[in-house]
Amino acid sequence: MKDDRILLAHGSGGAVSHSLISDFFLKIFTDPTLKRLDDSAVLELGSDRVAFTTDSYVVKPLFFPGGDIGRLAVCGTVNDLAMSGAEPRFISVGFVIEEGLEVSELEKILKSMAGACEEAGVPVVTGDTKVVDRGSADQIFINTAGVGYIKDGVDISGSNVKDGDAILLSGSIGDHGVAVMSKREGLAFGTPVISDCAPLNGMVKAVLDSGADVHAFRDPTRGGLASTLNEFAEQSGVAITIDESKVPISEGVLGACEMLGLDPYQVANEGKLVAAVAGKDADRALEAIRANKYGKDARIIGTAKQTDRPKVFVSTAIGTTRILDMLSGEQLPRIC
């Protein structure tokens, strides 16, 4: 680490975050499971395999078009479990609340969490609440951790992407980040943008049940589609090429990104699935995703090839190819 103080960029999900984790955390915490850097740890417990994950949520504002910090906290952890091929089973909740938060706001957040839990079919089974003095936190931060069950034979990891895999995307990108940003900054765009925040465990189950040979799942949250594809490339040692014309981006997101100087490929999503599937099974997996209410706009967006120079390429509508880099600094702080 070259910095002597923590910067906002260390929490961005992009390159600076990755260096904090690789150069620092992984030198101190040396468990081999942690080093895999998947969305969940996959562990043996008794005679079973379980997935275990955690995320803290600090989104600002607490309520935004399409969601709120409570729905986000449940969906985020449900999705991290699902991305490891696990069936999410239990969620824990840890609140850090700033003294003075209105009880009515807390109630709205809790009810939204309960609604998301019901939709995902995953209960909150344990929790903790801390209150700090005024000015020591910003309204409320929520941590959720989750435990999932991995069926025999399921082996999903960002390091399993293989030569010839098709890369699937379940729908449009950038909606969550732009929705939160617009609300926070009071920006109005021609087309209102709604966060895609949603539980994806049903979609993942449908893909697994389809019998398609799936190698990796990931939800492109902080750092966006660009980070997810670069992670796949690095973890698996593959080059990924995607076709720009196949990646759905709404007009509202395009307009907002143009105005704000953002790359929609680097903007956070909270209800999208990226999957790497054996080429022969791509159509079967696509069909399963499209049958889910959150996957109607799913597409096959590219392919993976074995390489000794893992990179992500975008082929553009005008026939050129550019390298898609991971987000480097911080783009949109407190987006989740």
Add this chain to the structure above:
Amino acid sequence: MKDDRILLAHGSGGAVSHSLISDFFLKIFTDPTLKRLDDSAVLELGSDRVAFTTDSYVVKPLFFPGGDIGRLAVCGTVNDLAMSGAEPRFISVGFVIEEGLEVSELEKILKSMAGACEEAGVPVVTGDTKVVDRGSADQIFINTAGVGYIKDGVDISGSNVKDGDAILLSGSIGDHGVAVMSKREGLAFGTPVISDCAPLNGMVKAVLDSGADVHAFRDPTRGGLASTLNEFAEQSGVAITIDESKVPISEGVLGACEMLGLDPYQVANEGKLVAAVAGKDADRALEAIRANKYGKDARIIGTAKQTDRPKVFVSTAIGTTRILDMLSGEQLPRIC
């Protein structure tokens, strides 16, 4: 809930916290496991029983005599798992960091966590880092969640305390709360007080391995010994009477509590075990606790009796008996 804003007391671990949980959280989150209100949720997963728990840590200052926020975050979750009779197996860590935290401070905290993990024999297997802008948090908050494995035949719960049970305490009370308070307020007492922050999974294992018939374990953290005993009484429908002369309190803690107007029975501990054990097995359990490095001063401090008026009584040195109430408001904010 009669309050319309969240107060510091809602995070105290005392009566106001309990009302927030009972009147509010448990009306919205209705899973039966959550309602048991033990230190961990005990769950079925595949063919195994697991314990699952979470806690957020907001202690101020970050470093105090005998520990720091990192050691506290590991020991707290290890202990919550152990108190359910589980063998702690895996820990997750979620950081919320205020922009500007010195990397050297973070490094000290991480190394302390790694040291506590090594002592407890429990690895960090998954994690998350969020960074918020300056002024939106106070240096660093840490959430840990943990998963443990419960062996066949083990059935430990605060609702299992039975008529005739002996109540055991593993050592002196009040050390953690007074150590943090003294450091924060710059108070000096005749005898310096050191936090008891320690992992107790080895001690719990020794008691279980002794073959003693254990009904309940709990670590008296926020709200102190008074809250733990009142929780046992309420959950199990028993009256508990403890002998004041048997409860070890250091001179430093006594002096500090007198000066600050605190009741040492309500001050937080972070490395003490309270156990309810069948009367016939009390000596065997005591021996097992005393053989552990953190249990040398263990005592049998009282007994439980079946009743329809669950209360906690303290018999004093002068032969009188007083009721020991749960902490009502907030006594020492940000103690863990």
